[in-house]
Amino acid sequence: MTRFSVQATKSSPHIDFDPVTRILEIRGESYPENCSGFYGPVFDWLESFFDRVRDDRVELNMEILYFNSSSSKTFMDLFDMLDSEAAKGRNIVVNWRYHEENETAMECGEEFMEDVRNLRFNLVEYVD
Numbered sequence: 001m002t003r004f005s006v007q008a009t010k011s012s013p014h015i016d017f018d019p020v021t022r023i024l025e026i027r028g029e030s031y032p033e034n035c036s037g038f039y040g041p042v043f044d045w046l047e048s049f050f051d052r053v054r055d056d057r058v059e060l061n062m063e064i065l066y067f068n069s070s071s072s073k074t075f076m077d078l079f080d081m082l083d084s085e086a087a088k089g090r091n092i093v094v095n096w097r098y099h100e101e102n103e104t105a106m107e108c109g110e111e112f113m114e115d116v117r118n119l120r121f122n123l124v125e126y127v128d
Contacts, residue, residue, distance in 0.1 A: 001052055004045040012038055013064065019049060024060040035070035043081070050085055058082075058090060063097040064105065072108070079116050086118035093120045100127050 001019040008014035013028035032038040060082065067075070079094065086092040094116075096109035106123065113121040 001049060004042070006041075015042060017042075017045060017049070019053070022053070022056055022058045024058065025062075026060070027063045029065050030067040030071035030075075032071070035068075035074050039074045039078075043078070046078075046081065050090075056091070058085075058092045060092070060094045061097060062094065065099075065102070067108075075112065076115065079112055079119075079121075083116040083118050086116075086120075092118075093122065095122045095124050097124045097126055100125050 003019065004015065004017040006012070006015040008028040011029065012032045013026050013030050015026050017024045062075075064071075064075075082092050082094065096105075096112065098105035098109055106125070109121075109123045113123065
């Protein structure tokens with residue numbers, strides 16, 4: 001399976017999914033004009049990935065500085081997908097990274113964390 005990578009733009013995050021290390025990263029701002037069009041290939045790649053990979057740990061590192069309501073819904077769909085996979089026995093960890101001064105990002109991470117049951121969701125504060 002090939003690596004999935006998308007370079008960041010002003011309105012969309014950098015995405016890097018490495019099937020070898022099983023580390024997935026989404027970093028930057030997320031307010032693309034067509035959210036479902038932008039994230040559709042991400043979901044397609046993940047579905048294919050989970051069809052092929054049965055074991056081992058999967059880690060998603062997210063560091064989103066700003067996102068709009070469409071992205072919020074998409075992120076919840078992503079967490080739902082990962083939570084469903086974790087319910088099947090997969091070891092899935094989400095690290096929601098936020099800057100110590102970005103209280104909104106921390107609160108959003110807390111809200112996302114409340115909506116999952118099977119995966120491990122960590123809030124990770126960082127400083128400059």
